Amino acid sequence: MTIHMDIQPDFTAIKNKQNAAWSSGDYAVIGATLQIVGEHLAESLDLTPGSAVLDVAAGNGNATLAFARRWHDVTSTDYVSGLLDKGRARAAAEGHYVDFQLADVESLPFADNSFDAVVSTFGVMFAPNQQQAAAELMRVCRPGGRIGLANWTAGGFIGQLFKVLGGHVAPPAGVQSPALWGNPAWLDTTFASARSVNVDLRHFTFRYRDAAHFVDVFRTLYGPVHKAFLALDAAGQAALERDMVALLERMNTATDGSLAVPGEYAEVVITK
Numbered sequence: 001m002t003i004h005m006d007i008q009p010d011f012t013a014i015k016n017k018q019n020a021a022w023s024s025g026d027y028a029v030i031g032a033t034l035q036i037v038g039e040h041l042a043e044s045l046d047l048t049p050g051s052a053v054l055d056v057a058a059g060n061g062n063a064t065l066a067f068a069r070r071w072h073d074v075t076s077t078d079y080v081s082g083l084l085d086k087g088r089a090r091a092a093a094e095g096h097y098v099d100f101q102l103a104d105v106e107s108l109p110f111a112d113n114s115f116d117a118v119v120s121t122f123g124v125m126f127a128p129n130q131q132q133a134a135a136e137l138m139r140v141c142r143p144g145g146r147i148g149l150a151n152w153t154a155g156g157f158i159g160q161l162f163k164v165l166g167g168h169v170a171p172p173a174g175v176q177s178p179a180l181w182g183n184p185a186w187l188d189t190t191f192a193s194a195r196s197v198n199v200d201l202r203h204f205t206f207r208y209r210d211a212a213h214f215v216d217v218f219r220t221l222y223g224p225v226h227k228a229f230l231a232l233d234a235a236g237q238a239a240l241e242r243d244m245v246a247l248l249e250r251m252n253t254a255t256d257g258s259l260a261v262p263g264e265y266a267e268v269v270i271t272k
Contacts, residue, residue: 009128009174026221028060028086037121037150037204037265038066044200044269045148047072051116054140056105057123061087061098063150067119068096075115077103078123106132113142121150122265125181128172134190138272147191147270150202153182156264157206157251162224164247168240169228182266195271202267208259211248215241 041063047053049071055064060083064076068091076091076098078084084100091098103109105120106129118141127133137147152158159179180186184199191197208214218225219241229237254260 009172027223028083029221030217031060031062031083031086034122034204035062035065037202038062038064040202041119041121041148041150041267042066042070044267045117045119045146047117047146052114054108054110054115054118056103056108056118056120056137057127058087058120059083059123061090063119063121063148064098065090065094065096067117068098069094072117073099075099075101075110077101077105077108079104105136108136108140110140112139113145114140115145116142117146117148119148122152124149125151125178128175130176130180131190138191138193141272143272144195145272147194147268147272149181149266149268149270151181151266151268152179153201153264153266154179156182156203157247157261158263158265160247160251161244164240164243165224165228167243168236169231181268182264184266187266187268187270191270198269200267201264203262203264205253206259206261206263210257210259211245211252214248214259214261215244218244 047070051072053067053072053074055061055067055074055076058064058076058078061076064074064087068074076084076087079102081102084102088098088100101109105124105127118137124133124137141147154177159182162179187197187199206214208217219229220226229240232240248259248261251261252259253262
């Protein structure tokens with residue numbers, strides 16, 4: 001008789017590996033190119049200036065800065081200290097006061113109902129324990145407050161890129177796809193206790209000199225891609241590069257020899 005057992009992921013071990021991945025390369029350089037996403041999210045939430053805003057898995061502070069520029073009281077958190085340092089330097093350069101704290105989105109060090117809004121741009125979606133992360137967002141947001149997210153979709157470019165990576169380097173066993181955070185049905189179910197869940201599909205266009213330039217930048221600076229290449233031998237690296245270039249060329253909309261790839265993402269506004 002065969003007994004089937006569900007795989008129980010070791011979330012601590014997975015997060016340690018994720019931390020190492022996001023700490024490698026220099027994500028802040030790529031992260032800063034996504035700044036417009038944080039600005040769109042801040043406009044969509046349409047908060048009263050002076051609102052208490054928590055940015056979780058904040059990276060180098062795109063959403064943090066967007067909300068600080070609108071005179072909100074922002075607390076910026078991530079579990080990668082190096083990325084927080086980059087966000088801190090950006091805020092200081094613009095003259096904004098932001099409270100930066102090292103924190104894991106799956107175990108936030110804040111009391112219930114502490115914030116008027118909780119936000120994350122391409123951050124919380126990578127937490128391995130998705131249900132726990134979602135519960136924490138709801139817990140620290142006050143009743144009537146808003147949760148604002150920007151999450152890559154499975155069918156969009158980044159979702160497809162992660163499928164390519166997964167074809168060469170296996171993802172952690174038992175962990176669901178981060179792209180679920182871009183699925184409206186999953187969001188409705190996960191945040192079923194919320195007053196409302198609104199999802200709008202938007203696009204961020206990745207603009208690079210050409211496909212080879214994109215691969216070089218992401219291979220050098222973007223932690224997950226950087227680590228994937230390091231895990232492969234020379235033949236494996238060449239195969240991954242070919243598959244990445246094929247994806248880029250298939251989705252490229254530029255006609256002048258450069259690269260312009262629309263990356264679909266879900267902009268999510270949840271009212272608690």
